[in-house]
Amino acid sequence: MKTLRIATRKSPLALWQSEHVADRLRATHPGLAVELVPMSTRGDEVLDRSLAAIGGKGLFLKELELAMLRGDADCAVHSLKDVPMELEPGFTLPAILARADYADAFVSNHFADIAALPQGARVGTSSLRRQAQLRALRPDLRLADLRGNVNTRLAKLDAGEYDAIVLACAGLQRLGFDDRIRDRLQAPQWLPAPAQGAVAIECRDDDFTTRELCARLDDAPTRTCAEAERAMNRALHGSCHVPVAAFARLENGGLHLSGLVGSAADGVIVRAEGEGRGDLPEALGTEVAAKLLAQGAAELIAGSH
Numbered sequence: 001m002k003t004l005r006i007a008t009r010k011s012p013l014a015l016w017q018s019e020h021v022a023d024r025l026r027a028t029h030p031g032l033a034v035e036l037v038p039m040s041t042r043g044d045e046v047l048d049r050s051l052a053a054i055g056g057k058g059l060f061l062k063e064l065e066l067a068m069l070r071g072d073a074d075c076a077v078h079s080l081k082d083v084p085m086e087l088e089p090g091f092t093l094p095a096i097l098a099r100a101d102y103a104d105a106f107v108s109n110h111f112a113d114i115a116a117l118p119q120g121a122r123v124g125t126s127s128l129r130r131q132a133q134l135r136a137l138r139p140d141l142r143l144a145d146l147r148g149n150v151n152t153r154l155a156k157l158d159a160g161e162y163d164a165i166v167l168a169c170a171g172l173q174r175l176g177f178d179d180r181i182r183d184r185l186q187a188p189q190w191l192p193a194p195a196q197g198a199v200a201i202e203c204r205d206d207d208f209t210t211r212e213l214c215a216r217l218d219d220a221p222t223r224t225c226a227e228a229e230r231a232m233n234r235a236l237h238g239s240c241h242v243p244v245a246a247f248a249r250l251e252n253g254g255l256h257l258s259g260l261v262g263s264a265a266d267g268v269i270v271r272a273e274g275e276g277r278g279d280l281p282e283a284l285g286t287e288v289a290a291k292l293l294a295q296g297a298a299e300l301i302a303g304s305h
């Protein structure tokens, strides 16, 4: 292979992640040329309607997958939490990179944490998962939609549109905004999106050259945890625009998974946990999903659409 071409979205975070993968590939395979192919996706262009209304988060992948099918790119780099639970047939994830900070961040110019927010404070987030957890802690808050890339969201906070916003720590850290993190919202009390903080490479199933080159960047513990979290999410519904949160960790060879499903409308939350074998992450994900379903998770998810 002369040059490995990485299809990427054009947001600052997507470009950072793709540059990071390119650097890692160059370091791992001396002599390999790697270049980015930045592309617009429908998910980036349509900002006036909700993601769910225009077909869900898979929209961010579609154009990149078409580029790989046309032969204009060899692979694509994604935040794994934005990758649908069922990959498009014909595609695979040859590498899931070591997870960065998994936690959500509380970001505010005036308040130190959620508890410090005044009665009725305005908090920006379009994530149903974040809204449900905020409602559960503070039913008095006024939750407001907040879309756009990380830089846009920070600009809206600074313009005074919100008292606080919630973002992923990983995205803030990658873009050099560590100092904006006022509080890390940590497990097991506050749970992230399944696979939050992990970057994945996608390529065609039948492209063995690319699969082999990328597989060297795979981090087995991160893949195990992400598989448990994603299996839980898959067993619950299949989409990613629902109030579902999950966090897995490996401890002494065992795998631990915490999950929750909530309602953004009224802050009702059900939680479940499980312990399983590190070599059977999907079984653990399915088991924790079954515990959530037994507590009414399906009704909460159905009520969120």
Ligand SMILES: NCc1[nH]cc(CCC(=O)O)c1CC(=O)O
Residues within 6 Å of the ligand: 079, 080, 081, 082, 150, 166, 167, 168, 169, 170, 171, 195, 196, 197, 198, 199
């Ligand atoms: N939904 C957008 C998105 N996808 C991945 C990240 C952050 C990086 C990561 O979680 O890996 C973000 C921004 C955010 O949620 O604040």
